[in-house]
Amino acid sequence: MGRPVAVIGVGQTKHGKRMDICYPDLVRQAVVAVFEETGLSPEDIDGVVSGTMPSMMEGVAMTHFYFADAMQAVGKPILKTETCGSTGVSIAHSAYYWISSGMADVVLAVGHEKMNEGDSQATMTTVMEPFYQRFFLSGAPGVFSMQCQGWSVRFDIPEEKVREAAAVLSVDHHDAAFDNPYAHVKVRLSVDDVKNAKVITYPIRLYDVCPNSDGACAVIFASEEMAKKLGKKTAWVKGVGYRGEEQFFGDSDKATWPSAVGAAKEAYKQAGITNPRKELDVAEIYDPFTYQEMLFYECFGFCNFGEAPDLVLEGVFSQKGDLPCDPSGGVLCTNPIGATGLIRVGEAALQVMGKAGDHQIPGAKTALAHAMGGIDQFNGIMILGSEL
Amino acid sequence: MEKEYRTIETEVRLPYRLAYGETWTRFFEGMKQEKIFGTKCAKCNRVLVPARTFCPRCFVDTDEWIECSQEGTLIAWCLTNYRYFAQPIEPPFISGLISLDGTDVNFLHLVGGFDMSSLDTVRGKVKNGMRVRAVWEKEKKGHILDIKYFEPC
Numbered sequence: 042m043g044r045p046v047a048v049i050g051v052g053q054t055k056h057g058k059r060m061d062i063c064y065p066d067l068v069r070q071a072v073v074a075v076f077e078e079t080g081l082s083p084e085d086i087d088g089v090v091s092g093t094m095p096s097m098m099e100g101v102a103m104t105h106f107y108f109a110d111a112m113q114a115v116g117k118p119i120l121k122t123e124t125c126g127s128t129g130v131s132i133a134h135s136a137y138y139w140i141s142s143g144m145a146d147v148v149l150a151v152g153h154e155k156m157n158e159g160d161s162q163a164t165m166t167t168v169m170e171p172f173y174q175r176f177f178l179s180g181a182p183g184v185f186s187m188q189c190q191g192w193s194v195r196f197d198i199p200e201e202k203v204r205e206a207a208a209v210l211s212v213d214h215h216d217a218a219f220d221n222p223y224a225h226v227k228v229r230l231s232v233d234d235v236k237n238a239k240v241i242t243y244p245i246r247l248y249d250v251c252p253n254s255d256g257a258c259a260v261i262f263a264s265e266e267m268a269k270k271l272g273k274k275t276a277w278v279k280g281v282g283y284r285g286e287e288q289f290f291g292d293s294d295k296a297t298w299p300s301a302v303g304a305a306k307e308a309y310k311q312a313g314i315t316n317p318r319k320e321l322d323v324a325e326i327y328d329p330f331t332y333q334e335m336l337f338y339e340c341f342g343f344c345n346f347g348e349a350p351d352l353v354l355e356g357v358f359s360q361k362g363d364l365p366c367d368p369s370g371g372v373l374c375t376n377p378i379g380a381t382g383l384i385r386v387g388e389a390a391l392q393v394m395g396k397a398g399d400h401q402i403p404g405a406k407t408a409l410a411h412a413m414g415g416i417d418q419f420n421g422i423m424i425l426g427s428e429l
Numbered sequence: 430m431e432k433e434y435r436t437i438e439t440e441v442r443l444p445y446r447l448a449y450g451e452t453w454t455r456f457f458e459g460m461k462q463e464k465i466f467g468t469k470c471a472k473c474n475r476v477l478v479p480a481r482t483f484c485p486r487c488f489v490d491t492d493e494w495i496e497c498s499q500e501g502t503l504i505a506w507c508l509t510n511y512r513y514f515a516q517p518i519e520p521p522f523i524s525g526l527i528s529l530d531g532t533d534v535n536f537l538h539l540v541g542g543f544d545m546s547s548l549d550t551v552r553g554k555v556k557n558g559m560r561v562r563a564v565w566e567k568e569k570k571g572h573i574l575d576i577k578y579f580e581p582c
Contacts, residue, residue, distance in 0.1 A: 061434055100441050163514035172453055173479055173573050176517050177524040177537045179509040187524060191505025194557040243508035243548060287485040291526050291535030292477075296505075 043141035056256030093379035125414030129382020196347030218370030256377035280311030382412030542580030
């Protein structure tokens with residue numbers, strides 16, 4: 042590890058279907074929010090890093106140039122990081138590397154997406170090469186559903202149990218979204234509503250799937266010296282991990298997902314975590330699909346493979362459980378993709394700062410933030426702690 | 430009520446002509462002859478399908494071409510029943526990961542040859558671990574969809 046790095050502030054827009062505002066103005070709202078939160082101004086920023094999912098989601102190719110004004114990047118070094126669904130965590134990692142290396146003291150990280158302006162699944166399908174895979178993997182639901190189907194059968198989890206556990210997660214997260222002023226989907230559901238919703242890509246049903254959201258998130262990272270000078274509550278980056286797999290979907294075992302396991306192991310090693318379920322107080326997991334969230338619990342060592350549905354049904358990962366997951370309502374309720382991973386980092390930071398408002402997990406000191414991108418191809422993690 | 434603002438309809442439509450190169454060309458020529466080609470890595474001994482120029486793990490050229498079995502075992506699947514812009518295959522359809530006999534990675538294609546209008550019928554019919562076999566189109570184009578689908582056998 043290099044120099045210590047802190048998150049010193051988080052700004053978010055209200056996420057949702059935001060046809061009331063044009064894209065640069067939406068991005069600026071998040072940037073203004075983080076400047077208000079930290080008391081900093083554009084001249085305090087050494088560099089800016091931003092990102093989206095595939096740029097063409099909104100039909101503009103170089104969004105970091107498009108948003109140079111909205112992010113107050115003029116006259117500064119600017120980076121773009123684009124790693125599909127994991128973009129937000131990659132932006133956070135980029136900011137972290139920049140400061141940790143000693144090359145900057147204060148970095149503004151901005152993630153953004155407007156998914157309602159194009160055809161999100163058609164855009165995502167262009168992530169796949171056009172010779173072979175693009176014909177068979179229909180957007181995100183096609184990829185994730187097949188993975189989860191294979192996982193549940195591999196570990197002999199009865200179909201009814203997975204469906205029940207997925208429904209419990211969905212109800213929990215949708216309830217939690219009411220405590221998050223920035224969340225997109227706010228709807229009260231019953232377990233039966235979720236279990237009997239229409240099928241999107243079998244076995245996945247409507248309320249097992251995240252929405253198309255528009256939104257932006259801005260986070261300011263700072264060196265130890267700068268963070269201490271400001272004298273405000275901070276969240277310290279304790280560990281980062283990022284791992285990938287081959288580009289062909291069939292080349293690695295998605296039911297035991299090596300990149301998710303590897304990213305977590307690396308982040309735990311840096312953070313000195315040996316028993317994540319005990320040592321983590323809260324986790325913000327990238328959960329665009331309920332079924333996939335359970336697989337992540339297993340990959341991250343919260344339990345053994347095949348056990349997650351049982352533990353979900355016991356309430357282990359609920360807001361009052363052993364290890365509360367996605368108290369913000371998670372990706373399931375809010376998914377402006379390029380911002381989503383950075384929202385996980387921001388929410389994890391707010392938790393350890395004790396500033397998560399109505400969805401604060403009392404006394405949270407160590408938090409995990411995660412995002413995943415590509416055709417189940419890459420996973421990224423950042424661990425945040427209240428103490429240096 | 431919130432004020433409504435204007436929107437604009439726009440489009441990005443760009444033509445591409447992509448090079449198949451040597452390996453894809455030979456693989457898709459194989460499709461015309463009802464053959465599924467893979468390549469074998471001399472270092473890790475894995476048979477990779479579709480054929481590759483190099484082994485993604487060992488980073489060595491894969492020069493040994495293998496004609497793969499057209500039968501295999503279904504590893505995972507999902508039923509797509511929603512639409513998006515320029516979708517290449519008309520829903521409903523089933524995508525599956527298939528372990529072709531004698532190969533070491535899973536091959537991605539369609540599972541079909543039966544009625545998909547009812548989810549219950551599909552659930553009764555499609556099982557992980559079931560055996561499937563390639564069914565070919567009569568007219569070949571040297572395209573991945575020269576294989577119509579894999580049917581239960």
